[in-house]
Amino acid sequence: MKLLLSIFIVFWFQVYGQQNDLNGNDINLWPYPQHVKLDEDYLTVDPNEFNIILKASGKCDLLEKAIQRYRKLYFLEDCSLVNSDVVVDTIFDGVIKLDVNKNVGKLTNVTLEVHQPCESEPYLHMSEMYSIEFNQQITKIFAETNWGAIRALETLSQLIRNVGKHQFIVNVTAITDYPRFAFRGVMLDTSRHYVPIREIQQNLDAMAYNKFNVFHWHIVDDQSFPYVSEVFPELSLKGAFNAKTHIYTKEEIQNIVDYAKERGIRVLVEFDSPGHTQSWGKGQPGLLARCYNKGRPMDSFGPIDPSQSANYEFIEKLFKEVITRFPDQYLHLGGDEVDFTCWASNPDILAFMKSRNITNNFAKLEEYYIQNVLDIVKGLNKSYIVWQEVFDNGVKIKEDTVVHVWKGDSWQKELFNVTKAGYQSIVSACWYLNYISYGTDWPNYYACDPQNFGGSEQQNKLVIGGEACMWGEWVDGTNVISRTWPRAIAVAERLWSSKDKKGMLEVSPRFNRQHCLMQQRGLRVQPANGSGFCQCDYAV
Numbered sequence: 001m002k003l004l005l006s007i008f009i010v011f012w013f014q015v016y017g018q019q020n021d022l023n024g025n026d027i028n029l030w031p032y033p034q035h036v037k038l039d040e041d042y043l044t045v046d047p048n049e050f051n052i053i054l055k056a057s058g059k060c061d062l063l064e065k066a067i068q069r070y071r072k073l074y075f076l077e078d079c080s081l082v083n084s085d086v087v088v089d090t091i092f093d094g095v096i097k098l099d100v101n102k103n104v105g106k107l108t109n110v111t112l113e114v115h116q117p118c119e120s121e122p123y124l125h126m127s128e129m130y131s132i133e134f135n136q137q138i139t140k141i142f143a144e145t146n147w148g149a150i151r152a153l154e155t156l157s158q159l160i161r162n163v164g165k166h167q168f169i170v171n172v173t174a175i176t177d178y179p180r181f182a183f184r185g186v187m188l189d190t191s192r193h194y195v196p197i198r199e200i201q202q203n204l205d206a207m208a209y210n211k212f213n214v215f216h217w218h219i220v221d222d223q224s225f226p227y228v229s230e231v232f233p234e235l236s237l238k239g240a241f242n243a244k245t246h247i248y249t250k251e252e253i254q255n256i257v258d259y260a261k262e263r264g265i266r267v268l269v270e271f272d273s274p275g276h277t278q279s280w281g282k283g284q285p286g287l288l289a290r291c292y293n294k295g296r297p298m299d300s301f302g303p304i305d306p307s308q309s310a311n312y313e314f315i316e317k318l319f320k321e322v323i324t325r326f327p328d329q330y331l332h333l334g335g336d337e338v339d340f341t342c343w344a345s346n347p348d349i350l351a352f353m354k355s356r357n358i359t360n361n362f363a364k365l366e367e368y369y370i371q372n373v374l375d376i377v378k379g380l381n382k383s384y385i386v387w388q389e390v391f392d393n394g395v396k397i398k399e400d401t402v403v404h405v406w407k408g409d410s411w412q413k414e415l416f417n418v419t420k421a422g423y424q425s426i427v428s429a430c431w432y433l434n435y436i437s438y439g440t441d442w443p444n445y446y447a448c449d450p451q452n453f454g455g456s457e458q459q460n461k462l463v464i465g466g467e468a469c470m471w472g473e474w475v476d477g478t479n480v481i482s483r484t485w486p487r488a489i490a491v492a493e494r495l496w497s498s499k500d501k502k503g504m505l506e507v508s509p510r511f512n513r514q515h516c517l518m519q520q521r522g523l524r525v526q527p528a529n530g531s532g533f534c535q536c537d538y539a540v
């Protein structure tokens, strides 16, 4: 009897309990497209008769791989719950009654037409636009570039819906889509804790499902130096937590860069200096400034010693190698949170400052260091991103520099100043996802608009996007996926979809569905909206 009762309750919940969530909102796409029209008419899709026909000028490995990859994602139904009377959407726990009169045909061959020749590396301002048109006559996807085609395949995978055992439909659809911002990033920190390659790959999968396009890899910091260098092998031998296991080899880095680009994701690596470099000092004697106490040298060190020309030679050699491993046009050079106390205690550094007529002005000393590093990177034909302090301290930066705004309290004012000075900017200030608390927090991320700072149209244009940051003090391979996701999808939609998108009430059901979709695809994403369940959660 008890069993019967609970079956009834579960059934009632299935049929009625969730209906609100479906009413008027079963366009289950995330991030929401710029222009989308779904009809009540639908086409059936048979997994055995479904093909993507690529029409591109020339071969494109990246795209062929993506087509293969998505084949595995269109027709997932492993954890479906099917009842003979009602058809249940397996991902979102709702009920759709299909009206067979609305079935207007079958989707078999989809033409995927890509206009431009294949591009091999993703880059800032690449075209990611695409359009999808499915109806009785036309079944076509169009994209300018292979990057847009990859975004379209993700949308396609979200359009195909499992409506019963081995039954799939796609609505008659017209979508034209492109991102609002060119730079849509997720940052992971692999220095405070090591993050295994497998979790970095999963993070890239999660990013691709949400159309992110930059993986900002904060690879080293004070705590550890897992990057394995061939020119300076001592750096990881002495600076990694464990020089055999907690490292990223050349091959592993290559693997991540390839894995990312197959998903249309750039890898932006950060070597933050002159601060945040304690771990560098272990394998490179003389690099860090020695601290003094009352004129006596101590066994402690500060930021990189800017007075030693050998240190710039070191940076140049290291970066020459780094850019062979990370092909992106941009390097992130850090430049944040430089503590001056150690420099100020060191008599050699003070003498150096005197010789340059900058006595007592440590910001100028920092500027001197950064200027040298920027010149080195410029000499290597690379562009750079820096944390906001570099701009704040008045360092002369290249025209195409991107300034990364992170300080929480006054980010709008900062953004105003940075763009007023004519620099491109990205925002992370409202998206430090490593700060956690009890309860639902994603609506705050969702509400934060990077162009909401009172700038002119010209200034708004210079805000090229933003980035969700997951700093690693409390995060390692065990929780990096669950803590970052699904919370970061709020940032994904803010950066992709149109500005006027949307109140939380309207957004929540789609958010839930995307959450469940990520679970269905095997990612251990954590609950974000209090009590509830996915058909595919880990009870199944």
Ligand SMILES: *[C@@H]1O[C@H](CO)[C@@H](O)[C@H](O)[C@H]1NC(C)=O
Pocket: 026, 027, 038, 039, 040, 041, 042, 096, 097, 098, 099, 102, 171
């Ligand atoms: C998609 O088609 C199904 C089946 O006809 C229908 O129930 C659903 O409302 C359609 N979606 C939209 C957004 O019109």
